[in-house]
Amino acid sequence: MTGLLSARDLSVTFGNGRQRTAVVRGVSLDLPEKAVFAVLGESGSGKTMLARTLIGLEPPESAVTGRVTFAGAEIRPARAAVRRRLLGSQIGLVSQDPTSSLDAMRTVGAQLREVLRRHEGLDARTRRQEAIRRLEQVHLHRPEEVVRKYPFELSGGMRQRVSIALALCGRPRLLVADEPSSALDAIVGARVVDLIDELRRTTGTSVVFVTHDIGVAARIAHEEVDRVGVMLGGRFVEYGPATAVLARPRHPYTRALLASEPSASVPRGELATVPRELRTAEWGPLQQVGTDHWVASEVTA
Numbered sequence: 001m002t003g004l005l006s007a008r009d010l011s012v013t014f015g016n017g018r019q020r021t022a023v024v025r026g027v028s029l030d031l032p033e034k035a036v037f038a039v040l041g042e043s044g045s046g047k048t049m050l051a052r053t054l055i056g057l058e059p060p061e062s063a064v065t066g067r068v069t070f071a072g073a074e075i076r077p078a079r080a081a082v083r084r085r086l087l088g089s090q091i092g093l094v095s096q097d098p099t100s101s102l103d104a105m106r107t108v109g110a111q112l113r114e115v116l117r118r119h120e121g122l123d124a125r126t127r128r129q130e131a132i133r134r135l136e137q138v139h140l141h142r143p144e145e146v147v148r149k150y151p152f153e154l155s156g157g158m159r160q161r162v163s164i165a166l167a168l169c170g171r172p173r174l175l176v177a178d179e180p181s182s183a184l185d186a187i188v189g190a191r192v193v194d195l196i197d198e199l200r201r202t203t204g205t206s207v208v209f210v211t212h213d214i215g216v217a218a219r220i221a222h223e224e225v226d227r228v229g230v231m232l233g234g235r236f237v238e239y240g241p242a243t244a245v246l247a248r249p250r251h252p253y254t255r256a257l258l259a260s261e262p263s264a265s266v267p268r269g270e271l272a273t274v275p276r277e278l279r280t281a282e283w284g285p286l287q288q289v290g291t292d293h294w295v296a297s298e299v300t301a
């Protein structure tokens with residue numbers, strides 16, 4: 001396995017016997033240092049489950065098989081204690097709903113100072129200055145005022161910036177961003193994506209970025225090292241360099257995603273123009289079609 005984060009044959013199932021359903025099915029991936037891995041898929045394809053399972057945040061009632069390594073060390077199977085230690089220090093998480101990572105009862109400054117104390121052990125005065133600097137880093141205006149505010153006093157976009165600042169407090173090597181822009185309006189959301197793109201360059205953190213929006217995937221995954229995995233039914237149907245997958249997709253499902261436009265009349269995360277037969281077809285194992293570019297073939301009866 002290579003790179004910062006690697007997974008081999010990762011599967012997540014729920015239930016037993018006839019009730020057993022697999023929501024992630026034999027996924028393998030490699031994320032290099034200082035790169036973005038965009039997990040792209042429609043609603044229910046399993047992208048959140050994959051991202052959370054990679055970092056040990058799968059639901060307790062699930063059963064997970066497969067291997068994961070982080071920074072050269074095996075963190076799965078077993079080693080739950082190691083995974084927990086990595087979370088919040090070497091691995092940061094930003095979710096769709098920033099309120100889930102913020103404490104409604106404490107000011108932004110108190111929350112940042114608490115996390116900084118845990119990670120950096122700075123004295124109280126330096127922590128106060130550092131909290132402001134961290135808010136500047138995520139481009140919040142008037143950070144000296146923002147530190148005194150409670151989360152409910154901020155807009156959705158500001159709250160997401162605060163949750164990104166918190167996730168970066170431990171200077172993580174990996175940031176997992178699960179649909180960080182999808183609860184925000186288009187312009188505010190695009191700015192948050194651009195912020196994560198900027199931070200990965202300035203801090204050198206790698207990013208796993210989950211999105212149902214191919215435009216957002218292209219906005220965040222655009223460097224040579226960046227990878228995209230297109231998920232359907234818990235598996236990758238296409239995987240490869242972002243520049244190849246998003247510009248010259250080889251799988252018919254990825255092509256349909258690229259050609260489709262989100263429409264107000266279909267549920268969010270589901271794209272109207274993707275033909276049903278592409279979603280329901282049984283796709284075979286990935287086959288290599290280019291440099292680290294893999295495509296699932298159709299299984300014919």
Ligand SMILES: Nc1ncnc2c1ncn2[C@@H]1O[C@H](COP(=O)(O)OP(=O)(O)OP(=O)(O)O)[C@@H](O)[C@H]1O
Nearest residue numbers: 014023041042043044045046047048049050059269
């Ligand atoms: N605790 C659970 N028990 C059983 N099935 C679950 C559980 N959590 C999620 N699932 C199922 O796993 C599948 C994948 O869910 P997941 O949230 O990963 O999808 P997603 O691609 O991120 O979609 P969305 O964008 O809608 O969140 C779904 O069919 C979902 O119903």
